[in-house]
Amino acid sequence: MDISLSKSVFPFTLLLFPSPYLYANQNLTDLTHNDPFFYTSDQSVSADNNIKVLLGIGRPDRTHSQIPHLPFYMGYMNTNATYRFVSIAEQVFTMIGEGKHGLWRVQENGNVRLYRRRQAEGLPVGTDLYSQDVIKKIGNQYGYYLEDESWSGYKFPDERVTENNTLNYIDVPITHPFFKGKYADHEPVDLANWYCTMSANDYPYAKKAMNFAFSQQAANKVGPLGKRAGLDIRENYLNVLRLEHFPDAKTWVNVGQPGKDALHVEWKAIDADKTQTEYYLVERTFFNKPYLFVTAVYDNQDNDDHRYVRPDGAYFSSLSQPEQLKTEVTYQPRFHFLGGEEERAVGLPVYGVHHPNRAVYGGGGACPLKGGDWGRYPDTSGGAGWPTQYEEVTPLCDAVLVDIKFFTNLDNRSWEEPSKYLANAGFRNTSVRYKMQPGEYGVFTDPYNTEKGIKNPDRQNVPEALTLTYPSVSEPVSYVEPPQIDASLGMVPTEDSTCRPVLMANVSN
Template identity: 65%
Template sequence: MKKFSLAHVFPFCVALALPAAEAHAGDRMDLTDLTQGDPFFYTSDQNIKADDKQKELLGIGRPNKTHSQIPHLPFYIGYMNTNSTYRFVTVAEQVFTMIGEGKHGLWRVQENGTVREYLKKGATGLSENADLLAKENQDLITQNYSSFLPQESWSGYKYPDEKLSKDGKLNYIDLPINHPKYQQKYAGHAPIDLANWYCTMSENDYPYAQQAMNFAFNQPGANQIGPLGKRAGLDVKENYTKVLRLNPLPDARSWVNVGQKGKDNLHVKWEAVDASKTNVEYYLVERPFFNKPYLFVTAVYDNKDNTDHRYVRPEGAYYDSIKNKKLKTKVTSQPRFHLENGKLGKAVGLPIYGVHHPNRAVFGGGGACPLKGGDWGRYPQTTGGSGWPTQYEEVTPLCDSVLVDIKFFSNLDGRDWNDATKYLANAGVGTKTVTYKMQPGNYGVFTDPYNTKRGVKNADSQEVPGELTVTYPSVNPPASYVKPPKLELTDRMVPSEATTCRPVHQASFEKELVK
């Protein structure tokens, strides 16, 4: 069988790629950094001079705090797209927001408790039948294999049918998360028994959102995984390199296709999921795909009153490590969701790629749902799966049976605004008492004839002195941030105008397919 090289593939959500500098040559605006290198740009036109009385509050020069001594916080903005559908991300006052389209289709996938590690370029690989647990192989596994090889770009990925190198060594190995290489990092981990429902949000390297996401992923509120997320394996860092938990804005929902009563599965109808009965956690994750980082939105569901969303394959090294626990070992082909109308609805998947993809033929192939889990591989060949090699084949994607509104926020400092002690005005000075200076006088005397004719006095009127001290119930530090590592975007690849969500072999290379 002839094989494709990655040069013959439209990368995941990108047709062609150009260096950032070349892509924007002649442009007046650098789209990879919309704040132009200054996330405090909103004060760039301000300069407190030595003879300005405001210097007592703000100091001399460009201000970096408010009159109440609260430090200014950086602002970021970015965007990403697939199929010319755009999502916009912002960071303001340590609140991350992501606004995109309503009712975006998701696919179901489920982690199998393993990590696929690829052989490093030029390194010595293991023999085909090597024992991955043998003591004599551990140094080679640790040094020569990795789950992500950023320096190798697309070539770091190997297709499922490229298991062996030219010299007969293993191009990749699958290690359970309890393998010695991970040094007990996942000891005591909850069984990975929940699916996650995902879809692509960005191009490879997400260059137009890198500044905002680099900041967000480095804040205290990032990489905090909830109980459902852990049961979906989202905390396995070798698979999910960066994670940000999201909260839906009030009118955003998950929606499940229950179909139109009495008609076939091509007659669709989505109903809102009742999140008070079907638990859900949402995340924006970075995960390498074809050895390139992308952003994906993912949702993890679990019903309070049934086990429809749970499964562990009763076979393999991962199962052997947890089989003494109570596990569900049969896939529910159509999991149920509680609906806001009070009913239970079975998820009905579609055989098409997605409801927002009416003509995949323009990309040279594809358009059908893969209808099985596992490595995306050489899709649109029918051998392709719906995601990654670390996922169960038998947990099928149920394409676009679930939709989600891309309308989320996240508190990056890890503290919610409903905390009564957060954002109090004494945070900047750091004391319970704050002295306020003002112009003294008798304030609040009524002068309107409606009141004076009737002799009505203002009960709130009082003599206000030149200084007053207010005592607060507590003192908490102001919202702060972690300075993120500096990005080097000069040589990053910037997607061209033609984008497609997930790789498609170009039509001009169809003749290379072996029928």
């Protein structure tokens, strides 16, 4: 059969997903074999072993200084056969991938799109979304993530109205009564963010690691720039993990080659002290399936190039001081660079510099050149991201590149804390008693020292026990037990490696 893009053909036009049983090594979905403490799996302390005083009987779960062991996770994800590796050790999350990964600019418009549930009738076209009766119905009939509906939970932009003249989706501002004041004090969403896809749908080979990471104390802690970009709106961003660059990793911005056209490219490293920056790994639904995306938020201290709010619509009308906001898009924002330069970003008409042949997917390869819902891209009606984003904030494809070399402390505590990891933490006391073999230690016996009569100033008689007193006591580094994963809702790896779903113009069967 021939299928046209003018109809909803999503289940058929996506690159097909094979059964997981076709894969020879399914244990890749859990590289630790469901045991994040695998590193002690070959150890067991017997009842007649003196070491039981320190470690207990059976499999050890703590150190000799009584500090609990911490789980270790590892996983990986990919798009376009380009891999990113995540690991968690001692509550430090790392993600290492490729250098200079291209990002697209998008900006949230202060709304949440809610999709009609499968069996719901839906609200009639023209319904007053602020009516008290309607507000009560919205939650029962619509949702931002219809987890049990898989791909079919998404509705294309041209499917707004059903055959019964009801709404397949509705857009509500975060100030709408549906949210019960949750975002009543939210700062205006006035900053763009720059993003790109890190994983395939459901990210099965990193699921265990990310499920753990998103459950820890540092998860869903959004910084001041991230809040102004709307990253804390949980209905749009299911989970957020703020990241820090390793010291040698950077953001790079294309400014072009002097005196040449826009197809002559050159990227320069930004000065993060002058162009403020926050990085995140976010989980967000795309076509009603969870994906992982890296995103960066920038703002200059000396200009407002990265800021914008559309002066129209319910969200803008709900803001308390809209006259103080910038209401014109800066199509080429400036960045500050190492060395003191300041230049404007130059976007590219291609999908990405690491995508030389998107034609193998049957279409695509060009930058969408506008914001908004991805929809039926590579049809030229498609936008750069999601329906909750402004069309006029253009993506500037791969104007910004970022090094995928990040880390964060999942316990939300820096290793620079003087008391963190001190040896008294496991005893939860400032005083710790140490037992040892007594005797006189440190007596020099080397002829070089004895013939010259050199005495060791550190020589002393050590008793069989002594007590060290620490200046303070800090709780041992701990972790939050993650929820169990329902593997029936996903965990099926995709057959092909691509960055976001690809719709074919025609599919024959």
